[in-house]
Amino acid sequence: MTASIKNIRLLIVDDEDHFRHILAKRLTKRGMPPLLAANGLECLDILEKKPFDVVVLDVKMPGMDGLEVLGIINQNYPKTEVIILTGHATTASGVEGIKGGAFDYLTKPIEFDHLLKKIKQAYEKIKREEEKNREAEFRAKIEKQLVITERLASLGTLATGVAHEINNPLAIIKESAGWMRLMLKKEELKDIPRKEHFEKALKKIEDGIERAKRITHQLLGFVKKHDIAFSEVNLSELVSETLKLIHRQAEDKQVEFAINIDDRTDTIWSDPYQIRQVLINLFTNAVYATDPGGRITIATVKTDGFVTLTVKDPGKGIPKENLDRIFEPFFSTKAVGEGTGLGLYVSRGIIEKLGGKIEVESTVGKGTRFSVTLPSSLEVSEDLQDNKSICHDILDHIRNAEQQ
Amino acid sequence: MIKIPARVLIVDDEKDFVEIFALRLEEAGERVSTAHSGKECLKILSEKEIDVVILDIRMPGMDGIETLKEIKKGYPLVEVIMLTGHGTTETAVEGMKLGAFDYLIKPADFNDLAVKLEGARKRKDEQEERIRAAEVKSILRKSGGIF
Numbered sequence: 001m002t003a004s005i006k007n008i009r010l011l012i013v014d015d016e017d018h019f020r021h022i023l024a025k026r027l028t029k030r031g032m033p034p035l036l037a038a039n040g041l042e043c044l045d046i047l048e049k050k051p052f053d054v055v056v057l058d059v060k061m062p063g064m065d066g067l068e069v070l071g072i073i074n075q076n077y078p079k080t081e082v083i084i085l086t087g088h089a090t091t092a093s094g095v096e097g098i099k100g101g102a103f104d105y106l107t108k109p110i111e112f113d114h115l116l117k118k119i120k121q122a123y124e125k126i127k128r129e130e131e132k133n134r135e136a137e138f139r140a141k142i143e144k145q146l147v148i149t150e151r152l153a154s155l156g157t158l159a160t161g162v163a164h165e166i167n168n169p170l171a172i173i174k175e176s177a178g179w180m181r182l183m184l185k186k187e188e189l190k191d192i193p194r195k196e197h198f199e200k201a202l203k204k205i206e207d208g209i210e211r212a213k214r215i216t217h218q219l220l221g222f223v224k225k226h227d228i229a230f231s232e233v234n235l236s237e238l239v240s241e242t243l244k245l246i247h248r249q250a251e252d253k254q255v256e257f258a259i260n261i262d263d264r265t266d267t268i269w270s271d272p273y274q275i276r277q278v279l280i281n282l283f284t285n286a287v288y289a290t291d292p293g294g295r296i297t298i299a300t301v302k303t304d305g306f307v308t309l310t311v312k313d314p315g316k317g318i319p320k321e322n323l324d325r326i327f328e329p330f331f332s333t334k335a336v337g338e339g340t341g342l343g344l345y346v347s348r349g350i351i352e353k354l355g356g357k358i359e360v361e362s363t364v365g366k367g368t369r370f371s372v373t374l375p376s377s378l379e380v381s382e383d384l385q386d387n388k389s390i391c392h393d394i395l396d397h398i399r400n401a402e403q404q
Numbered sequence: 405m406i407k408i409p410a411r412v413l414i415v416d417d418e419k420d421f422v423e424i425f426a427l428r429l430e431e432a433g434e435r436v437s438t439a440h441s442g443k444e445c446l447k448i449l450s451e452k453e454i455d456v457v458i459l460d461i462r463m464p465g466m467d468g469i470e471t472l473k474e475i476k477k478g479y480p481l482v483e484v485i486m487l488t489g490h491g492t493t494e495t496a497v498e499g500m501k502l503g504a505f506d507y508l509i510k511p512a513d514f515n516d517l518a519v520k521l522e523g524a525r526k527r528k529d530e531q532e533e534r535i536r537a538a539e540v541k542s543i544l545r546k547s548g549g550i551f
Contacts, residue, residue: 167489168418171511175424178514182431213511 010034013043014058040064074101081122159329163216177205233272236261242279254292260299268376281343282311289315310371317364410525413437415445416460442466456524460487476503483524
């Protein structure tokens with residue numbers, strides 16, 4: 001790897017004017033004009049103003065000596081590499097310099113080509129470090145996503161398992177309550193004492209069953225269950241239709257909607273019922289988050305083969321620590337009984353099944369924006385499947401590399 | 405209107421569910437038998453006249469789908485309503501392709517069940533009626549219409 005030397009930000013620090021200027025001249029000729037400093041203090045002044053890649057630093061200087069300057073540079077500018085220049089008889093300070101974090105040292109009188117080579121090496125080291133950092137950052141990001149995805153998947157499996165197991169005892173409770181109600185209606189039990197108390201208790205049991213049932217059924221994806229049925233979907237119609245369904249909620253709260261549909265996004269090839277369920281969820285959430293008088297913006301944008309629908313609310317926003325968790329099943333900040341914590345979880349499942357993705361951006365105090373991206377035709381969604389598997393391959397690759 | 409009782413067989417490995425469900429159906433005027441496994445279900449079918457089987461899909465051993473296949477093989481006129489407690493309706497759809505009348509999701513609404521039960525019984529009645537009519541026709545044809 002040869003990093004382009006043209007971009008090296010180079011600083012020469014030496015108290016001998018003559019030496020400094022000759023060096024500058026020769027370096028400029030070779031395409032890397034340096035900045036110059038006559039002493040340690042001046043050097044630190046310059047570094048404070050802008051970053052440098054390589055500092056060539058004389059050890060023996062009046063006032064602050066080179067090793068001292070080196071210490072400060074290492075502490076304050078860890079990305080900067082330092083090459084120190086030592087006097088003929090003082091190799092010891094060169095060794096000390098390397099111990100102190102210098103990239104290397106050269107003994108005066110220096111050989112110019114030698115110095116040039118060292119500068120290049122130092123610069124290459126910087127570039128390598130940068131590359132490594134970038135890679136590490138990218139890897140950390142992907143791994144974090146992977147952890148979230150896996151967490152969601154395992155939570156999902158767990159939740160569905162639990163929901164199924166609960167449905168059976170729930171059915172027993174329901175049948176038993178129904179049976180008791182039937183009995184209470186019988187002629188022979190017409191006049192039993194405190195009958196209304198029994199009826200009241202039964203009503204509470206039945207309400208409780210209904211609530212539990214809503215949760216388990218939602219979790220299992222039974223709500224308005226349609227097997228995926230693709231057809232032409234008119235997005236703007238679907239949006240206004242869905243808004244009609246929730247307009248009462250919005251009016252009660254005096255929340256307005258601003259709609260901004262890209263004409264070209266009018267029809268996509270997808271499943272209208274499932275998309276509507278997602279829209280209801282996103283719109284309801286937005287209304288819930290928005291204070292009276294606020295305005296929610298719904299917009300669509302078409303990009304190469306995809307359509308993105310965004311729902312932006314001016315609400316209180318989602319704190320960072322919650323942002324990673326909002327798609328988890330049962331995660332809710334609403335009061336007990338108000339929200340099941342399943343809306344976004346189910347929505348995410350639907351959108352992914354349709355070959356799309358759902359994303360969120362939020363700023364506390366400013367609001368939240370959800371965006372749903374869907375393929376506008378079937379072929380694209382198939383392509384996407386391929387992409388997905390490619391993505392998995394990459395992730396596998398990274399993990400294998402990690403294990404080795 | 406006089407209710408004609410349906411002869412119902414409930415098949416579920418959840419004994420508590422079967423017990424209370426049977427009580428409720430009997431109270432609603434049906435004639436109920438119970439079984440706790442696919443094998444037991446087939447045994448009862450071989451002994452008794454049954455109109456409708458209410459069959460849980462997920463059971464240990466012989467599951468609902470297998471049991472359904474056996475029922476349809478041996479007793480094609482018996483109607484089956486599937487009961488499902490889990491994730492997808494896919495299994496229920498598969499069941500209907502195999503000849504089940506309909507399906508219900510646990511915990512099921514009793515009124516829904518009553519409607520579906522009535523529908524199933526009716527379909528069986530009509531089917532039997534058609535068979536009878538066809539039989540009569542074939543007898544008439546054989547005799548040349550002359551008695």
